[in-house]
Amino acid sequence: MVGGLKLSEVAAGRITSLAPYRGCEAALSDVMQAAHGLAWPEPGRMTGGAEARAIWFGREMALLIGPDPVSGLAEHAALSDQSDAWAVLHLEGRQAGEVLARLCPLDLRASVFEPGHTARTQLAHMAGSVSRIATDLWQVMVFRSMAAPLVHDMETAMRRVAARHISRT
Template sequence: MSEAVKEAVAEPALVAIMEQLPKTEVPARSPLAHHTEVLSRPTHENPGVRLWENALRTHLALRGDAGSADFARGVEAATGLALPERLQCHQSGEWALSWVAPDEWLLTGPGDQALAMEMSLREELDGHYAVINLSGGQTMLRLSGPKARLVLMKSCPYDVHDRHFPVGKVVTTVLAKSQATIRRVGEEDWELVVRRSFADYVWRWLVDASQEYRLSLGHPE
């Protein structure tokens, strides 16, 4: 190995960190902002399904060694959340940490705190790890109501029955002809994280699949 290569390896890596929601006059728009006008239409008083976008949230992909005690301690010190095990999620307040793969987790929270949380993670973690801000490339949908599970049964091949998909479980699976990370937030409440480029398609699919169950669009009051 040449001296130049040795010096390059010895130097600390430079990481480009960007504030995706800077304080400017340009407003941020979610992937489904163009559906806003639909939300003003009359809805059912007792909907079987309610659908809305939980827009402009923080989405941080976190990768590291699940078997490393130092990595687990660093994550908990930065987020206040213990590293969840396979197919599980831990939540505290507005922050949720979901298992995605054996060495990957998804951290979601308030949209205006992405940079602060990323910096906190980088301060607490050391060694071989990665923190990637995916906030601009994903969005979060919420599906709730007594018929919400039936909509998912029509939309994905994964078994979402109560005995197989309890509250707190999270999986990444096929949804229609796309993909989603699905988390069961409550008995009748589901969270779906989808890619920005497929958000419009997934939204339209869920709207169509929910029509027979008295669909209501928009966040519940």
């Protein structure tokens, strides 16, 4: 906790990359909807909720986060277990967007990057993913080997944003 900001590690559960076979996105989305209650995400978007979420993760790729994938998904996409590859953090608070704006080159204003939006991006000096889960809740993912540097960089940014807001009052 720094000021009104909270950084926490998330036990995301299973993380599976999904890469649909050519022409199979619609069928894959149907299986995802029937089995997990979520559709294939549009570019830059997420579907689902806290228990099961699909995050756009690049051209013709998404991450299924939470549930074990049903076997029917493999008929329409290449699947790869990524559970041990990613560190997942949540950043909560009114100034969370300001913190992330210090670390990545995205326009994170609420009018541009709304809840449900996601992007692969650079975070400080690391490749990662930023997703806006709710107005004041963000999910940040980096390769697990980069978790400690990410936490350090985020805590530094959190302290600077908090100090800036204290000095204004």
